[in-house]
Amino acid sequence: MATVGIIANPASGKDIRRLVSYGTVFDNQEKVNIVRRILLGLAAVKVKRVVYMPDYYGIVPKAVEGLKSHDRLSMEIISADINLTGTQLDSYRAAQVMESSKVDCIITLGGDGTNRMVAKGCGSIPLLPVSTGTNNVFPTMVEGTVAGMAAGVVARGIVNHFPVVQPTKKLIVYKNGLPIDIALVDAVVLREKFIGSRAIWEVNHLVQAVVSRGEPHNIGIASVAGYLNPIGTSDKEGLSIEFGRGNFKVLAPIAPGLIVPVEIKTSQKIGINGKVKVKSTPCIIALDGEREVEVNEEDEAYIELTFDGPKVVDVKAALRAAVDGSHGSGMEELHKEFVLQE
The missing domain is CATH 3.40.50 (Rossmann fold)
Structure with missing residues (x-):
């Protein structure tokens, strides 16, 4: 039935x-x-x-x-x-x-x-x-x-x-060699030590992001990718972004009605099964817009893009x-x- x-x-x-x-x-x-x-x-x-x-x-x-x-x-x-x-x-x-x-x-x-x-x-x-x-x-x-x-x-x-x-694609977060969680759209590294409020909206806390998809019409961190280098849902690639003082900013809708300049240091495409090292610890990793993973100073973490969503x-x-x-x-x-x- x-x-x-x-x-x-x-x-x-x-x-x-x-x-x-x-x-x-x-x-x-x-x-x-x-x-x-x-x-x-x-x-x-x-x-x-x-x-x-x-x-x-x-x-x-x-x-x-x-x-x-x-x-x-x-x-x-x-x-x-x-x-x-x-x-x-x-x-x-x-x-x-x-x-x-x-x-x-x-x-x-x-x-x-x-x-x-x-x-x-x-x-x-x-x-x-x-x-x-x-x-x-x-x-x-x-x-x-x-x-x-x-x-x-x-x-x-x-x-x-x-x-x-x-x-669909997904992102797998690894800590000390073990897979601990996933995201469907974006995994965002925040310059914070505690989870606190789960939702993210303050761009000055952004350190890194890995996105599986991102278009200019999206809301949230995916919109940043959309303005840098659009990634479609079926594209066999994602985008890795480092935030901070660099050569340019993008104006992005981080939340409904909240359109702010975001400073970009670097960005580059990654392929399926590509891995991105989390460069700054301690930190919090937000998954699909919500703070989820705590990474301590002694931990090693990375994010992998797969097509196993x-x-x-x-x-x-x-x-x-x-x-x-x-x-x-x-x-x-x-x-x-x-x-x-x-």
Whole structure:
């Protein structure tokens, strides 16, 4: 039975950057509305089973409760069996449960940080990331209805080939020779000794960054890479940046509405499996916008770029492939559900 997972992070879109910049607060009631539309999209393509991450707000149960009587769903909707902590670990553990129970596709609601945690636990399950966070480079803005439909056709195996399901890059952080964490978009070395507030926004603390992707239209450290040397999601390379007094500055949107000059010392492209040494210790390494890794003065650390990130569903490609019939039985399968005969 085709099964879709839903991981909706109730904390995404609410971090400290709302206080120091002009980011919009993404409230949980809007997440409920999005999930409701996702469920209706899944039902439309005849997905019969959904596994969701439980949370303190009850996003998925409230989405189900708010359905009109004529939209009641004929699908099994069950909670992943995890012990709630109210932290980012919930996303990771829910993804682990979904991986072990062979979920076919996972829809995430959150930002880069949420998807980083899900990527650590989901194995080879393809993700369909819906943006509800702050600095959103990995997830995209997509209407919940079509997100549900796209996840459904992938979960049911109607379309699950490249470019519908695409590989992504990731960054692996090593400390004293051991891999300790990952990032999907950027790993940023900060001139700090303690984690403190998790989100980053002050450019005077920047020492180094390694990015897997970065375009001028991005927000956050990825935007710096975008103005230096744009790196696409499928490019087999990344960018290493050293900050500080140098030959030039770039004007970059570090957070919503916060556009500041960033001093650049050097930058250079790195290839897949390329490694960048962390040059300044002690320090903190922020992963996808959040301080995570403490590096002491006696530690040795480096960051490696790989193409072993999570698989990601391209919503437009999924629905287009499902109806054009160019990949096997997609057209026939979808027509059974959408082309209604008199």
